[in-house]
Amino acid sequence: MSNPDSVPDLTPPDSERQKPFDTNEIDDEDGNDGDENDVEDDDEDEDGNDGVFRGPNRPKPQSREARFRSGKLKMESLLQRMKTGPVSVRVHDVIIKGNTKTKDHIIEAETELLNNVGSMQELLKASQIVNLRLQALEIFDSVKITLDSGPPELPGTANVIIEVVETANPLSGQIAAFTKAEARYSTVEGSLKYKNLFGYGDLWDGSLAYGYDHSTELSAGLYLPRFKGLVTPVTARAYLLSQDWLKFSSYKEQSMGLSLGLFSSEHHDVAYNIAWRTLTDPSQMASRFVRRQLGHNLLSSLKYTFKVDRRNSPMRPTRGYAFVSTTQLGGLVPDNRSLRFLRQEFDLRYAVPLGFYRAALNFGVSGGVVFPWGNGFSSKPSSLPERFFLGGNISPVCALGGPTTLWGFKTRGLGPTEPRRHVNDGTADPSGVDFLGGDLAFTALADLSFDLPFRWFREKGIHAHVFACAGNVAKLTENEYRNFSVQKFVESLRSSVGVGLVVPTSFFRMELNYCYIVKKFDHDRAKTGVRLTFFAAP
Secondary structure (H helix, E strand, C coil), X not given: CCCCCCCCCCCCCHHHCCCCEECCCCCCCCCCCCCCCHHHHHHHHHHCHHHCCCCCCCXXXXXXXXXXXXXXXXXXXHHHHHHHCCCECEEEEEEEECCCCCCHHHHHHCCHHHHHCCEXXXXXXXXXXXXXXXXXXXXXXXXEEEEEECCCCCCCEEEEEEEEEECCCCEEEEEEEEEECCCCEEEEEEEEEEECCCCCCCEEEEEEEEECCCCEEEEEEEEECCCCCCCCCEEEEEEEEEEECHHHHCCEEEEEEEEEEEEECCCEEEEEEEEEEEEECCCCCCCHHHHHHCEEEEEEEEEEEXXXXXXXXXXXXXXXXXXXXXXXXXXXXCCCCECCEEEEEEEEEEEEECCCCCCEEEEEEEEEEEEECXXXXXXXXXXXXXXXXXXXXXXXXXXCCCCCCCCCECCCCCCCEEECCCCCCCCCCCCCEEECCECEEEEEEEEEEEECCCHHHHHHCXXXXXXXXXXXXXXXXXXXXXXXXXXXXXXXXXXXXXXXXXXXXXXXXXXXXXXXXXXXXXXXXXCCEEEEEEEECC
C-alpha cells in the first residue's frame, strides 16, 4: 500500500497508463488506444508459458479490466484526498499543442502562474485562470487544458497539456452602440477586426463611429498582448475626430492624433496621447471667449487612471462600491502651441441593499478640476475642450468616471455662459449664449431602485427607480479663483428629482423618467417633463 502522505500517481507507467483527466471533466473510460488486444495477448502468454522464462520478481501482466479498476481507485482516492485537504503537487512541464501560427512565448506568458502552484487544488484553479486568459486573447476558437502525471522518476509532479485551436476566420466585424463617459458622448460604431496577423496575438482593427452629439471618428488600432518583454499589453490607435459644438458653444473641433496605451492592469492604466487640434467657428457668431480659443494647438498629455469596481453589476448595482481617479498632465513637448494643463477627476459610488424587492440605494459623488500651468498660469484661461460640461442623455447611475451629467438637463445645459456675437442680418438670435463649461465641477446623486410587483417585469429585469441629483460648474482661471466662494458654489447648485422605469436590454439600459427641475438658472437648458436616457452595456 502506498504512503498516504505521498501524491497519488495520476497517470500510471506505460504498462498501466490510464487516460489523463481534463480540468473540466473526468473520464472513467480507459483512453489507451491499441489495448483492444491486451486480453488476447495475455491468453497467448499463458498458452505459451512453457517456452518463456520468467524471472522470479517479474510482475504478471494485468488485464484491461484490472488496469481500469486500478486507475479508477486511484482517481477516487485522489478526489477523496482533495476534499479533506491540500494534495501537494508541482508542475514539471507545460506542453503546448495546436499553435501553428501563434508564437509559443505568447501562450507561455499567460501560463506563468502554473509554475507557482503547490497543491492540486491550486493547480486546478490556476488552470481555469489560464484557460480564461487564453480565450481573452481572442485568437483561439477553443482552449483545452489537460492535467497528466509527471515522469515516474519524479513523484508528486504533473504535466499540463494545453491544446489550442486557432481561429478559423481571423476577420470579423460588428456594429454596436457605446457610451463613453470619459468623453461625454454616446456613439454608434461599426468596426472590422483582423486577428493574429503576425502570430504575436496582435489584433488590428478599424472603426467608424458616429456620435449622438454630431461627432464623427475614424480610427485604426493595434493591440499587442506582449511586446519586448513588457508584462502588460500595449495598444496604439491613430484617429481623426470631428465634433460639432456649434449649437451649444459655437465651435467645431477637429483632431488628428495618436493614442498609446503604455500600461494596463486590473486597477491601473497609463496612456499617452498626442494630437493636433483645430477649433473653428463656421457660424461666425461665437462669443468673445470662444473666439479667443479658436485656431490650432497641440495636445500632448499623459493620463493615469486608477479604478476599483466591486459592484455586483454596472447596469443595476445593488451592492458594493466603485472608485475611479483620473489624472491628466498636458504640455509634455517644448512647443508654445502645446496645451499645458493639469486635470484631476474622481468618482465614488456605493450601493446598499435594502432586503426587499431587490431594492437598493445608490449614492454617488464626483468632482473634477482643471488648471493651466506655466508662466503666468493664474491669469490664463483653460482650454475649452478640457473644461467640464454637465448634462446629456446618459444615465448618471451607470456613468462612472467623473462629473458628466444630471437628470433633466440637456447636453452642456448649465454653467457659465457668454452672449454670442450679434450679426445684423436677421439670422442671429440676440438671446443666444455660448456655454463655456467650468474649471471646477461637482455632482452628487441618490437613486432608489426596486422591483415591481409583477412577475413578467421581474423576469425581464424591468424595474422602477426614484432619484435625486445636484451639480454645478464654476470658473477658476483668469484669476477668478480669487472670487470663488464655497458658499456661493453650494447655493448655486442645480438640482432635480424624479421617478422612472428602467428597461435593461443586452445592448443598453434605457430609462423612461419623469424629471422635475428643482433649481436652475435663466440660461440653463432644463425642463420638467418626460425624458429618455441611455447607457450602453459594457
